[in-house]
Amino acid sequence: MSAILEAQGLVKQFGVRSRLLSQTPVVHAVNGVSFSVHEGETFAIVGESGCGKSTLGRLLLRLLDVTAGRVIYRGTDITDLSARALRPLRREMQLVFQDPLASLNPSMTIGRIIGEPIELHGLARGAQRRERVAELLRTVGLQPGYAERFPHEFSGGQRQRIGIARALASEPRLIVGDEPVSALDVSVQAQVINLLERLKAEFGLTLVIVAHDLGVIRHMSDRVAVMYLGEIVELASVDAVFDTPLHPYTQALLQAIPVSHPGLRRERPALTGDLPSPTAPPPGCRFHPRCPHAKPLCREAKPEHETLSDGRQIACHFWREIQMSGAGAPLEAAASPKLAQRLALYRERQAKVEAAEADA
Amino acid sequence: MLSERPFILEVTGLTLTFSREAATPNLLDGVSFSVREGETLCIVGESGSGKSVTSLALMGLLPSPPARIVAGTAMFEGQDLLKLPERALADIRGNRMSMIFQEPMTSLNPAYTVGQQIAEGIERHRGARKDEARAEALELLRQVGIPAAESRLDAYPHELSGGMRQRVMIAMALANRPKLLIADEPTTALDVTIQAQVLSLVRSLQQATGTAMVLITHDLGVVAEMADEVAVMYAGTIVECGSVAEIFDDPQHPYTIGLMGAVPTTGKRRGPLATIRGAVPPPEQMPRGCRFSPRCPFAEPRCHETAPATRMIGGTHRVACHLAPLEALATDMPRSRETA
Numbered sequence: 001m002s003a004i005l006e007a008q009g010l011v012k013q014f015g016v017r018s019r020l021l022s023q024t025p026v027v028h029a030v031n032g033v034s035f036s037v038h039e040g041e042t043f044a045i046v047g048e049s050g051c052g053k054s055t056l057g058r059l060l061l062r063l064l065d066v067t068a069g070r071v072i073y074r075g076t077d078i079t080d081l082s083a084r085a086l087r088p089l090r091r092e093m094q095l096v097f098q099d100p101l102a103s104l105n106p107s108m109t110i111g112r113i114i115g116e117p118i119e120l121h122g123l124a125r126g127a128q129r130r131e132r133v134a135e136l137l138r139t140v141g142l143q144p145g146y147a148e149r150f151p152h153e154f155s156g157g158q159r160q161r162i163g164i165a166r167a168l169a170s171e172p173r174l175i176v177g178d179e180p181v182s183a184l185d186v187s188v189q190a191q192v193i194n195l196l197e198r199l200k201a202e203f204g205l206t207l208v209i210v211a212h213d214l215g216v217i218r219h220m221s222d223r224v225a226v227m228y229l230g231e232i233v234e235l236a237s238v239d240a241v242f243d244t245p246l247h248p249y250t251q252a253l254l255q256a257i258p259v260s261h262p263g264l265r266r267e268r269p270a271l272t273g274d275l276p277s278p279t280a281p282p283p284g285c286r287f288h289p290r291c292p293h294a295k296p297l298c299r300e301a302k303p304e305h306e307t308l309s310d311g312r313q314i315a316c317h318f319w320r321e322i323q324m325s326g327a328g329a330p331l332e333a334a335a336s337p338k339l340a341q342r343l344a345l346y347r348e349r350q351a352k353v354e355a356a357e358a359d360a
Numbered sequence: 361m362l363s364e365r366p367f368i369l370e371v372t373g374l375t376l377t378f379s380r381e382a383a384t385p386n387l388l389d390g391v392s393f394s395v396r397e398g399e400t401l402c403i404v405g406e407s408g409s410g411k412s413v414t415s416l417a418l419m420g421l422l423p424s425p426p427a428r429i430v431a432g433t434a435m436f437e438g439q440d441l442l443k444l445p446e447r448a449l450a451d452i453r454g455n456r457m458s459m460i461f462q463e464p465m466t467s468l469n470p471a472y473t474v475g476q477q478i479a480e481g482i483e484r485h486r487g488a489r490k491d492e493a494r495a496e497a498l499e500l501l502r503q504v505g506i507p508a509a510e511s512r513l514d515a516y517p518h519e520l521s522g523g524m525r526q527r528v529m530i531a532m533a534l535a536n537r538p539k540l541l542i543a544d545e546p547t548t549a550l551d552v553t554i555q556a557q558v559l560s561l562v563r564s565l566q567q568a569t570g571t572a573m574v575l576i577t578h579d580l581g582v583v584a585e586m587a588d589e590v591a592v593m594y595a596g597t598i599v600e601c602g603s604v605a606e607i608f609d610d611p612q613h614p615y616t617i618g619l620m621g622a623v624p625t626t627g628k629r630r631g632p633l634a635t636i637r638g639a640v641p642p643p644e645q646m647p648r649g650c651r652f653s654p655r656c657p658f659a660e661p662r663c664h665e666t667a668p669a670t671r672m673i674g675g676t677h678r679v680a681c682h683l684a685p686l687e688a689l690a691t692d693m694p695r696s697r698e699t700a
Binding site for chain 1: 406407507521523524551552553554555556557559560578579580581582583584585587604605608609610611614617618619620621622623624625626627628629632633634635636637639640657658685686687689
């Protein structure tokens, strides 16, 4: 698989410029992050608040400038490209935001919001553009007539569909979704997840999903990068991360997920403490103050990224020893026979209703 | 799993509106549930289900007007909360019954220290002296696992992290050893590792104090972790309730079933998620019959016409659906059986 996007040693610090007499503390938001995203995959970046995952997503699209490191898009180093030189590439790289209401201009009709990128990139004009907008609305499951309406007239799920239609309008290869479903209710979230997956298959898209919800990530992604305090601590295939997590932070994260069934309740070690401030990250391994396995070395030396034979990357001095200690994946319960039977009935009926609606 | 403990809270037929016009559908329509001493009832639902309005109504925290109780009772320790005058409610709130909200930053007063805010309730309800209340506040901060509690006593809310603020809220809520705690999405604003800390704290404090809890959440995972009993809410009605095992292993209502299929879990991927079509209708467009009928893939004409009565399934398990159990539906032939 070829890389569509590469991050090489990305660093982003905020508040670097100190003014006279005022010392703004430097926020080390992203600290030396490297990975490549394969063409056609869904690559997830997961972490808790303040880990730098959203900043990283914006660096990848050059919506923020890096402090150090390179961003390579399809073989081209785009780190220092001018806005003008970047423009044709912008067409291929789109962003879907978390809060669709904040990212849709309230004074523009849906038709203009979706039509704008079509016009900007010279893809279609006039009647052709209107036809394209109608087609995009149908693609994301909305009525073409909605083009005349304004964002406030729609529900959260519909707005997210509009945001997705706008992202698709420029015919991108790559879409970065920054928490694209986390503001939505479960039932609506499932609709949008299914939509993203269908569109990805239909248009051969590559998705980069920045998210905190581990269920969403397990469901949607092929590979997962786990971030902690600005750094990637573990990167592997989704099954490897969820079934055999190696980094103590990944393990703690998975342990913390609420169980999926009351029969699985158990006492488990909870991670203590809070995320340290990114203005003063701990020395050595950034996770050591909260790590149940920390040893003196962890305070002194920063662990190097090790690449294992299956391609997994991990940054921990003691992952081999920890692996032996048997910290496992979250337990999973099979659905009860009654739930399984009724859910199958539900899906069957739902498919019939949807087919009937599509015909109408 | 029938429990012998007596009920601490019994809500019956709670019906509430924000509108002055009688024709407008009620925001809450015949909500009934009960909580036994020392147990946890989870009310689970999505935005617009009325789960938060229910809790605010019980606490007497809805501005009235516009809120108007149309019908129903909420018996708590022999008193009907819905009929108590404000003064009597003020004696109960923060004392025998207390509440934790989702966003601790907006429910803590930014102008007072954490210690002052915890001590206030102790002074107000127990007439404790200032120094006694302060000492007790310190002890409470220790109990909720705040490190360096002495120094945090004089901290202001903005100086604490989100998880710490929620611990302070818990300390305040438990200060007077309430019989009942209402927690509205207490961990929704928190990261997953902090959520795990807070849930485990709530559970151990509950065991130590015997406080009953109404836990309001949208997260089925939190329900699986915490609930003894579950009430599933949709559009201002309780569509199904029962023990946590009944709800997870024998869900009856199409909404409950759809919800279970829509949640992406951390287990191995099994094809696309189940979805629930459309969205919750706004209150003024609430359908006449079953409120879920426009989104229900099983809906038949009678579902659109008449609201289903709540039926007993067994144990504490109740469901409000004309069609349950769904497997009894013959897929193709028209049915006229089962009119209970």
